[in-house]
Amino acid sequence: MKHGRAPAASPAGSDPGARGRPFRWDDVIKVGGSLGRGLALGAILRGLARLARTRRILLIPGGGRFADLVRAERKRLGLDEASAHSMALRAMDQYGFLMAALCPRARATGDFAEARRIATAGGVPVFLASSTIERRRRLERTFRLTSDSIAAVVARRIRAKRLVLLKRCQCREGDGASRAALLRLARRGVVDPLFPSLAPPGAEIRILDVRSPRARALLEAGRPGESRRPRAPRGAPPGSRRAGARREAPPGRPGRWRRGRR
Numbered sequence: 244m245k246h247g248r249a250p251a252a253s254p255a256g257s258d259p260g261a262r263g264r265p266f267r268w269d270d271v272i273k274v275g276g277s278l279g280r281g282l283a284l285g286a287i288l289r290g291l292a293r294l295a296r297t298r299r300i301l302l303i304p305g306g307g308r309f310a311d312l313v314r315a316e317r318k319r320l321g322l323d324e325a326s327a328h329s330m331a332l333r334a335m336d337q338y339g340f341l342m343a344a345l346c347p348r349a350r351a352t353g354d355f356a357e358a359r360r361i362a363t364a365g366g367v368p369v370f371l372a373s374s375t376i377e378r379r380r381r382l383e384r385t386f387r388l389t390s391d392s393i394a395a396v397v398a399r400r401i402r403a404k405r406l407v408l409l410k411r412c413q414c415r416e417g418d419g420a421s422r423a424a425l426l427r428l429a430r431r432g433v434v435d436p437l438f439p440s441l442a443p444p445g446a447e448i449r450i451l452d453v454r455s456p457r458a459r460a461l462l463e464a465g466r467p468g469e470s471r472r473p474r475a476p477r478g479a480p481p482g483s484r485r486a487g488a489r490r491e492a493p494p495g496r497p498g499r500w501r502r503g504r505r
């Protein structure tokens with residue numbers, strides 16, 4: 244797995260492999276840390292790699308066991324919350340490296356321009372958000388700011404069409420479709436307390452239990468027999484598409500993805 248200095252960035256919002264065609268992220272998908280505690284993480288990531296054949300996705304790692312260790316050490320040593328939170332951000336990065344190792348065609352990066360290049364070439368960028376979040380001075384440095392809200396901050400930053408939180412939770416298919424629903428989920432502890440105010444305005448938002456039918460439909464997209472991105476013309480950069488090719492609609496039932504409101 245390579246993770247080093249990226250080539251010079253292309254202009255913001257442009258697709259470096261599509262000759263000036265505007266680049267737009269389809270999905271920011273947060274992969275919950277709870278999904279790494281069992282044996283299903285590899286299968287989940289393989290499903291997301293299939294999804295990347297038809298959609299431009301950016302994966303955000305949760306914290307998982309790495310963040311659990313930070314919490315345990317904070318309690319054992321009496322660490323202040325700001326220091327422990329900084330450690331927890333690095334714990335998310337560690338989970339991200341794990342995800343990249345298990346996900347086909349994945350690469351971990353903390354650079355948005357490099358993430359675009361990976362997605363354009365047909366790969367799966369796993370975003371290491373610690374540096375980006377630490378530069379956002381107005382964000383809380385407390386454990387109220389979890390990977391849920393960090394995924395929301397990233398989705399807002401890159402203007403993604405959809406934000407998906409993939410986790411193990413007790414939530415219905417319609418949960419997360421409105422600000423009121425997000426506030427209810429925050430009160431229940433399904434998302435963190437800051438998520439309703441940080442959720443990207445205008446983006447479609449879904450909080451999915453990985454065992455739900457909607458999550459299964461998401462992870463089954465791109466299996467043999469499903470349509471894929473049209474092949475690029477001969478000589479075009481890897482991952483580029485024919486001019487005028489239409490992007491597929493999201494998998495699942497048509498019309499069921501609703502806009503989230505800030």
